[in-house]
Amino acid sequence: MTDPFAERASLQADQRIAKQVAFNMRRALGEDQTEEIDRLAAAFDFEAARGFYWNPPEFSFLWGTPLWDQASEDQRRSLNHIYWAAYYAQITSAEIATIFFNQIAAAGLYGAGNDFRPLCDTLDLETRQERAHINAFRTVGEKVERALFGARLFTYAMRGPYAETMVFGPAGSLKRWWRSAQIRAFAAFAPDRPTLAAHYLMIRGIRTLNGKMIQERLAKHIEAFQGYENAPIPARISKAHYTDESYHFNTSRIMSHEVPKLLPAADALERMAINRAVDGCQLDHTPFSVAINGIFWHDPALYEACLTLFRSPTFGMDEREAREMLRRCFTEESEGFHASATSHHTAVDNYRAYVEKTELLTPANREMRRMSASDLASRLRVNKAAYQRRFAH
Ligand SMILES: [Fe+2]
Ligand SMILES: [Fe+2]
Numbered sequence: 001m002t003d004p005f006a007e008r009a010s011l012q013a014d015q016r017i018a019k020q021v022a023f024n025m026r027r028a029l030g031e032d033q034t035e036e037i038d039r040l041a042a043a044f045d046f047e048a049a050r051g052f053y054w055n056p057p058e059f060s061f062l063w064g065t066p067l068w069d070q071a072s073e074d075q076r077r078s079l080n081h082i083y084w085a086a087y088y089a090q091i092t093s094a095e096i097a098t099i100f101f102n103q104i105a106a107a108g109l110y111g112a113g114n115d116f117r118p119l120c121d122t123l124d125l126e127t128r129q130e131r132a133h134i135n136a137f138r139t140v141g142e143k144v145e146r147a148l149f150g151a152r153l154f155t156y157a158m159r160g161p162y163a164e165t166m167v168f169g170p171a172g173s174l175k176r177w178w179r180s181a182q183i184r185a186f187a188a189f190a191p192d193r194p195t196l197a198a199h200y201l202m203i204r205g206i207r208t209l210n211g212k213m214i215q216e217r218l219a220k221h222i223e224a225f226q227g228y229e230n231a232p233i234p235a236r237i238s239k240a241h242y243t244d245e246s247y248h249f250n251t252s253r254i255m256s257h258e259v260p261k262l263l264p265a266a267d268a269l270e271r272m273a274i275n276r277a278v279d280g281c282q283l284d285h286t287p288f289s290v291a292i293n294g295i296f297w298h299d300p301a302l303y304e305a306c307l308t309l310f311r312s313p314t315f316g317m318d319e320r321e322a323r324e325m326l327r328r329c330f331t332e333e334s335e336g337f338h339a340s341a342t343s344h345h346t347a348v349d350n351y352r353a354y355v356e357k358t359e360l361l362t363p364a365n366r367e368m369r370r371m372s373a374s375d376l377a378s379r380l381r382v383n384k385a386a387y388q389r390r391f392a393h
Contacts, residue, residue: 028247041136064336086154088137100161108197205252214294300386
């Protein structure tokens with residue numbers, strides 16, 4: 001006899017999925033880094049940390065370019081710190097959006113099952129953790145920029161979830177408007193469409209994969225010091241953040257690969273929305289940047305910030321020298337450019353493997369065709385054309 005009270009989907013009905021959710025939540029809570037991250041952020045002192053590398057040297061701003069080659073040891077350390085500030089400024093932007101979407105997804109999932117509360121509690125924990133992450137990234141990033149430039153270069157004032165996610169992306173104002181319209185539509189529909197809500201976690205999973213790839217290397221940097229307590233605070237934040245994020249990644253995988261099995265199949269509208277979102281993600285991740293390995297920024301959007309950086313007391317160039325350095329770094333092939341291209345290729349491979357079994361995706365999305373069309377030659381072409389436009393008289 002069927003249970004007259006079982007009108008909705010049930011997590012407990014599939015013990016394999018229920019156990020994965022419970023295990024992930026238990027481990028995430030046990031290793032929760034929120035307090036540690038808050039403590040590190042409150043204790044951060046730029047002067048105490050500035051004598052050390054915060055990331056492995058190859059994760060420095062404009063590493064492997066003519067700027068890096070001619071930089072003094074002090075300047076290289078500053079480029080290493082600037083990488084940290086800029087890298088996590090992008091992560092901050094993505095996490096502001098994540099907080100919002102986690103809450104929408106939790107609202108959508110909560111009513112879809114009789115017992116979906118553990119899914120929602122997991123998303124709540126992660127939302128709370130992201131706020132601590134953002135606080136730490138902003139605290140360190142702003143102190144770096146205040147000390148080095150007395151102004152913002154890569155950080156920005158706190159903002160809302162509808163802002164453009166890519167801090168230095170190629171999107172014009174129309175694209176930005178369209179993106180924000182799509183987010184608003186998702187927010188309006190998803191609470192009522194649990195299948196859509198669960199698949200948001202697939203997009204989050206793709207974006208997290210990219211972070212995972214780089215942050216694993218940043219987190220390992222503490223091993224270069226004798227003991228955790230001796231590592232500079234930003235390196236310790238990288239480590240603690242990576243611990244939290246590895247559970248977020250598990251959550252994304254469970255929710256997007258397993259939970260939909262408990263829900264109605266996606267209808268035509270939902271399939272379209274999900275494909276649109278993956279395509280948007282590909283679009284965001286099409287460029288790769290010589291300045292910052294592992295963040296898919298549109299280099300020309302960085303030109304003004306780099307001119308300011310080159311002319312700052314750290315590098316002390318005049319206008320002509322700064323322009324020439326910009327040309328050499330952004331429009332010529334270099335070891336740094338090759339390293340960024342390699343990270344981009346790895347990301348494409350990882351994204352493909354991640355969505356491989358998601359049947360509702362179009363072949364163009366499953367194979368990440370848009371992203372994989374991007375290569376070193378095309379990036380150099382884009383950068384050169386933009387340089388000529390910027391400095392044409
Ligand atoms: Fe985070
Ligand atoms: Fe996260």
